[in-house]
Amino acid sequence: MVExxxxxxxxxxxxxxxxxLTGHLLGEPRAGWIATIAAGASFVVTLVVxxxxxxxxxxGGERSYEFIxxxxxxxxxxxxxxxxxxxxxxxxMALFVTGVGALIHLYSIGxxxxxxxxxxxxxxxxxxxxxxxxxxxxxxxxVTFLGWEGVGACSYFLISFWHExxxxxxxxxxxxxxxxxxxxxxxxxxxxxxxxxxTVTYTEISxxxxxxxxxxxxxxxxxxxxxxxxxxxLPLYVWLPDAMxxxxxxxxxxxxxxxxxxxxxxxVRMNSVLTDDALLVIAVVGGATALFAALCxxxxxxIKKVLAYSTISQLGYMFLAIGSGxxxxxxxxxxxxxxxxxxxxxxSGSVIHGMHDEQDMRKMGALRVAMPITAGTFxxxxxxxxxxxxxxxxxxxxxxxxxxWEQKNIGPLLWAVGLVTALLTAYYMSRQVILVFFGxxxxxxxxxxxxxxxTMTAPLCVLAVAAIAGGAINLPLIKDWxxxxxxxxxxxxxxxxxxxxxxxxxxxxxxxxVAGLIGISIATLVWLMRRIPSDNLEPEFLENAMYVDSxxxxxxGGVGTSSFQKTADFDAEVxxxxxxxxxRLVTKVGQLIQPTQSGYMRxxxxxxxxxxxxxxxxxxxxxxx
Amino acid sequence: MEIxxxxxxxxxxxxxxxxxxxxxxxxxxxxxxxxxxLMLNGVNLSFVAFARQLDDIGGQTVVFFVLxxxxxxxxxxxxxxxxxxxxxxxxxxxDLSALRG
Amino acid sequence: MxxxxxxxxxxxxxxxxxxxxxxxxxxxxxxxxxVMTLFGIAVQFVAQEAHxxxxxQVIVYAGAIVVLFLFVIMLLGxxxxxxxxxSILPIQRWAALVFAAGSxxxxxxxxxxxxxxxxxxxxxxxxxxxxxxxxxxxxxxxSDHVYAFELTSLLLVIAVIGAVVLxxxxxxxQSATIEEPGNN
Numbered sequence: 001m002v003e004x005x006x007x008x009x010x011x012x013x014x015x016x017x018x019x020x021l022t023g024h025l026l027g028e029p030r031a032g033w034i035a036t037i038a039a040g041a042s043f044v045v046t047l048v049v050x051x052x053x054x055x056x057x058x059x060g061g062e063r064s065y066e067f068i069x070x071x072x073x074x075x076x077x078x079x080x081x082x083x084x085x086x087x088x089x090x091x092x093m094a095l096f097v098t099g100v101g102a103l104i105h106l107y108s109i110g111x112x113x114x115x116x117x118x119x120x121x122x123x124x125x126x127x128x129x130x131x132x133x134x135x136x137x138x139x140x141x142x143v144t145f146l147g148w149e150g151v152g153a154c155s156y157f158l159i160s161f162w163h164e165x166x167x168x169x170x171x172x173x174x175x176x177x178x179x180x181x182x183x184x185x186x187x188x189x190x191x192x193x194x195x196x197x198x199t200v201t202y203t204e205i206s207x208x209x210x211x212x213x214x215x216x217x218x219x220x221x222x223x224x225x226x227x228x229x230x231x232x233x234l235p236l237y238v239w240l241p242d243a244m245x246x247x248x249x250x251x252x253x254x255x256x257x258x259x260x261x262x263x264x265x266x267x268v269r270m271n272s273v274l275t276d277d278a279l280l281v282i283a284v285v286g287g288a289t290a291l292f293a294a295l296c297x298x299x300x301x302x303i304k305k306v307l308a309y310s311t312i313s314q315l316g317y318m319f320l321a322i323g324s325g326x327x328x329x330x331x332x333x334x335x336x337x338x339x340x341x342x343x344x345x346x347x348s349g350s351v352i353h354g355m356h357d358e359q360d361m362r363k364m365g366a367l368r369v370a371m372p373i374t375a376g377t378f379x380x381x382x383x384x385x386x387x388x389x390x391x392x393x394x395x396x397x398x399x400x401x402x403x404x405w406e407q408k409n410i411g412p413l414l415w416a417v418g419l420v421t422a423l424l425t426a427y428y429m430s431r432q433v434i435l436v437f438f439g440x441x442x443x444x445x446x447x448x449x450x451x452x453x454x455t456m457t458a459p460l461c462v463l464a465v466a467a468i469a470g471g472a473i474n475l476p477l478i479k480d481w482x483x484x485x486x487x488x489x490x491x492x493x494x495x496x497x498x499x500x501x502x503x504x505x506x507x508x509x510x511x512x513x514v515a516g517l518i519g520i521s522i523a524t525l526v527w528l529m530r531r532i533p534s535d536n537l538e539p540e541f542l543e544n545a546m547y548v549d550s551x552x553x554x555x556x557g558g559v560g561t562s563s564f565q566k567t568a569d570f571d572a573e574v575x576x577x578x579x580x581x582x583x584r585l586v587t588k589v590g591q592l593i594q595p596t597q598s599g600y601m602r603x604x605x606x607x608x609x610x611x612x613x614x615x616x617x618x619x620x621x622x623x624x625x
Numbered sequence: 626m627e628i629x630x631x632x633x634x635x636x637x638x639x640x641x642x643x644x645x646x647x648x649x650x651x652x653x654x655x656x657x658x659x660x661x662x663l664m665l666n667g668v669n670l671s672f673v674a675f676a677r678q679l680d681d682i683g684g685q686t687v688v689f690f691v692l693x694x695x696x697x698x699x700x701x702x703x704x705x706x707x708x709x710x711x712x713x714x715x716x717x718x719x720d721l722s723a724l725r726g
Numbered sequence: 727m728x729x730x731x732x733x734x735x736x737x738x739x740x741x742x743x744x745x746x747x748x749x750x751x752x753x754x755x756x757x758x759x760x761v762m763t764l765f766g767i768a769v770q771f772v773a774q775e776a777h778x779x780x781x782x783q784v785i786v787y788a789g790a791i792v793v794l795f796l797f798v799i800m801l802l803g804x805x806x807x808x809x810x811x812x813s814i815l816p817i818q819r820w821a822a823l824v825f826a827a828g829s830x831x832x833x834x835x836x837x838x839x840x841x842x843x844x845x846x847x848x849x850x851x852x853x854x855x856x857x858x859x860x861x862x863x864x865x866x867x868x869s870d871h872v873y874a875f876e877l878t879s880l881l882l883v884i885a886v887i888g889a890v891v892l893x894x895x896x897x898x899x900q901s902a903t904i905e906e907p908g909n910n
Contacts, residue, residue, distance in 0.1 A: 597724075597725060598722065598725060599722030599723065599724050599725025600718070600719055600722050601718050601721060601722075602648075602649060602650075602652070602718055602719070602818055603817075603818065603821075605648060605649055606649055606817075606818065606821040606822070606825070609645055609648075609649065609821075609825045610821065610824065610825055610828070613825065613828050613829055613832060616832055617832060620832070620836055623836065623839050623840075628729050628730055628733050628773075631837050631838075631840075632733060632737075633770065633774070634833075634837045635834070635837055636737050636740065636741075636770070638829070638830070638833040638834070638837065639741060639744075639830075640740060640741075640744055640763070641829070641833070642825075642826050642829045642830055642833070643741070643744040643745060643747075643748060644744065644747075644748075645825060645826070645829065646748065646822045646825065646826045647744075647747060647748030649818060649821060649822040649825060650748070650818060650819060650822045651748060653753055655753050655756075655795060655798065655799060656747070656748075656750075656753050656756050658795070659747050659756055659757065659760050659795065660747060660748060662760060662764075662787075662791065663744055663747060663748075663760070663763065666763065666764065666767050666787075669767070669779075669783075670767060670770055670771075673770075673771055673774050673776045673779065674774060676774075676776070677774045677775065677776075682862045682863060682865075682866045683866060683870070685776055685778075685779055685859075685863055685866075686863065686866045686867055686870070686871055688776075688779055689779065689782070689863070689867065690871075690874060690878060692779075692782060692783070692786055692787065693878045693881070693882065694878065694881065695787075695791070696786060696787075696790065696791055696882070696885075697878075697881050697882055697884075697885035698885075699791050699794060699795075700794070700885045700886065700888075700889045701885050701888045701889055701892070703794060703795070703798045703889070704888060704889035704890075704891075704892035704893045705892055706798060706802075707798060707801065707802065707892065707893045708892045708893060710802045711802070711895070714802070714803075
């Protein structure tokens, strides 16, 4: 059954092609259902493959199966195949990608109701799913890169979906260009790996001898640049808040659950290459990003922007985990984050939809009465992200904090950063929940909020269940309950083991829960009970994300633009000049030769005669000599 | 002095060269056609000389065919010349330069 | 002895005629010089025991083709034409010189290389294979080369038709096309 893996990306690809050709004929809602069925079928096949993989023998042996479709790039000693790698890591990623993806497809049927470009949206979604699955299932860096670029392109398409709005078109471009910087890192890293190890296939890389320390660190950092671009870490995170211009299902799918986790996936996949120095850098950047984004989220007024910065912050946690060597913790957080973040985004979409496209939280309030299902599921998501046990977020975040604590260089510092971020997370999420669902209503008279259709609320409920129960896949303290860790064990050459004692673990867990509760309480005091004035808690500095964007604009716009201009001039004059010069040369030569075409028959006869003479000489050369 | 094949060949070669030179330097189309006939005759002579030397009647057969084809060629060529000169009396080969590039 | 004399005289006739063709101003003179050359060639054919060809040469070439030339010359009045000297195109003279010199050299070299004494000298007359020249020629023509023979007859028909079409007066063409649809 594992051989069916080729179906998994093919089903959404088929959906894409079908909708591309007949989308506007099918119209709403059939186009949406076709896309959803393609995604759902893909999920079912993934389950089948998963069951097949479980059935294979695991202990001791490697649980990885490669399926080569064809040889894609044979070039000298470089062998790149178009192949799929089915192993615990890829199947784990594929499961939640297809699962959450299918739910979001279903949700979009209701959300995109009456949009004039309805079918186009779904074909982009299907194409995105295909690209993401190719990224995850690829058996070598090049196939993954194909998916990597594909998701980048689809992200661009989807962010600027309503491209009549200038801000949306600009946001799409910004995302694409920033991602490109990351892609550059990916490509250079691929070249370096091939040059050092002679292969780009994952199974061969993990069995290769280690590279020299310098090369290894360089490659690791380049891979991290790629991951930073895709997964929005400092300094390449700037595109993600702007990406909220896209429709909310896009924000949920691409920018919460799937695309942004591809950077995490890449680093976990390439774990055998990452050196300790690079890992330290990754941990520091991850932690710094987490804290930075959490601070920015505190002062946002747009319901989606809060969640965007929250995503950046949570991604920072994942990289913090990777940097501390706890890859399983990172993947665990990827999964739980996919559940609760998608839930939160879809919930916010439901709110926006019900409030007729109002996104400013200052104009909401007391919506729990008008939208009970949305409110209930959103609260579940809130509790999960705030790290309240027994919701899923608590288990994964806690494992990360523990790994940070144990990091050998600056463990306690990283742990402290993580803890403060957890507190801030709890605070700003509680602030959001209170502003939207509790308090007095602050909306205008002509707005009548209502609950959304079942196609939108059903996915919310499913995700809420996942957010509650998701922690069960990797409960700590008892060895048998660490299901995920055992499942993923064959991927890692040096599996991470937590060295702290049980007492330390419990103490740290309690501290993080307390931090979360403190955050919730502060938010309640400020926003719900109005005991503390809120004026100083939303400084402009944070609202404008510490002016990072404008700094970029000044630098790139100033120095950058002039160098770009020079490059463009070089291209126009030198490169084009050369190309045109070749054309001019050809014309010149033609003009030189023109006199031979005199039109006079006798001149041509001369040519024939002398030519015939020459041929006779050539033919009789042997005789004559 | 024995007349060997070579003498005939020399004569044929001379006729050929004279005809070829005439073709290149005369402008009257009719004279040019006559020069072509000269060249063909030079070749015919060579064929017959070889037929005799190699004891193969095939050489003379070739000459026969050359004769036939030359006749046909002259017919058509003169037809063309008539057609052109009727339109443009006094035209020479140099006046027909419409295919100038 | 006689052979040599015959050869030299005939060769002289040929060459004089050839030079006359290319150097005469009046195209009628060129045609007559051509006749002279053709006659000289016929003599050479006879000397080489190719009797049939000699006869055909005189009848077809000198008798028909040159007469055709003369018809056209007279028809078009080219004999009175102007300005028919040697070429005035720039490189043409030099090119002709190059061609002449080069060809002579090459052909001379080749001839010297392949020159051998005549072997089947009188064979063409009929002694060796016991047949006469005409019979040999006919046998070769109608057995080995019969397809080529048939094709040349086709070629002649095409040439005749081509000549008729080419030489029609423009008025003839128009009147011909107007008359045709009138058939009932």
